[in-house]
Amino acid sequence: MEIGQQQQSGSQDIQQGSVADDYSDITLRLLDLSDVDDFMEWFTDEKVAKFCSWDCFPSREAAISYVAKNLIPRPWNRAICLKGKPIGYISVSPCRGNDRCRAEIGYVLGSKYWGKGITTKAVKMVTSSVFLEWPHLERLEAVVDVENIGSQRVLEKAGFTREGVLRKYYLLKGKVPRDMVMFSILSTDPQVNYFICD
Ligand SMILES: CC(C)(COP(=O)(O)OP(=O)(O)OC[C@H]1O[C@@H](n2cnc3c(N)ncnc32)[C@H](O)[C@@H]1OP(=O)(O)O)[C@@H](O)C(=O)NCCC(=O)NCCS
Numbered sequence: 001m002e003i004g005q006q007q008q009s010g011s012q013d014i015q016q017g018s019v020a021d022d023y024s025d026i027t028l029r030l031l032d033l034s035d036v037d038d039f040m041e042w043f044t045d046e047k048v049a050k051f052c053s054w055d056c057f058p059s060r061e062a063a064i065s066y067v068a069k070n071l072i073p074r075p076w077n078r079a080i081c082l083k084g085k086p087i088g089y090i091s092v093s094p095c096r097g098n099d100r101c102r103a104e105i106g107y108v109l110g111s112k113y114w115g116k117g118i119t120t121k122a123v124k125m126v127t128s129s130v131f132l133e134w135p136h137l138e139r140l141e142a143v144v145d146v147e148n149i150g151s152q153r154v155l156e157k158a159g160f161t162r163e164g165v166l167r168k169y170y171l172l173k174g175k176v177p178r179d180m181v182m183f184s185i186l187s188t189d190p191q192v193n194y195f196i197c198d
Pocket of ligand 1: 110118145
């Protein structure tokens, strides 16, 4: 499937906004290996990689391997597209066993598009969608570095509750343990219904 072409797969396609505003035509669609060429713009950007689990990719081949092995197999992942062009990525990773009532959301956007409300819009779209697709899901959570203020702001704007700081919780890029902020939104939170109607 060509980049930007809408997939006809029912609830797997999500659309919001109009083409009137430059940054309002945001769509989410399944990832494709051919998206790597667009992803290279932010896969090679140190500003973007700073709080991500991965380091900047040294080559297109390394990026293809990462997308094929780590992103595409995830149960719920979408490219964030602006007017059909992939400019970022958003995923939901379900927890298993006795933790299966919850799932974790993660996202990345090319730095050229930061500060325009795009990720907030994508998080709202995903939140409404996963609670509908996975009725067993009670809680969607996000764990964010204490210094990643932009990401914390996204979650606050998308209606998540800041629950507290988890001290020395995560080895960022396998190095020093970082304090992380836990955010969550519940399927029963009233703002989820608001997003569905939005
Ligand atoms: C975090 C990220 C996804 C935000 O995406 P975005 O599309 O720019 O987010 P939005 O425009 O929807 O909202 C960002 C908000 O944070 C604010 N913000 C960003 N950086 C900030 C900072 N250093 N201090 C204070 N506020 C900041 C913006 O002003 C905006 O808030 P506002 O609308 O009230 O002005 C993007 O910066 C990114 O991809 N970062 C790299 C990857 C990453 O960190 N992913 C998250 C891992 S948990």
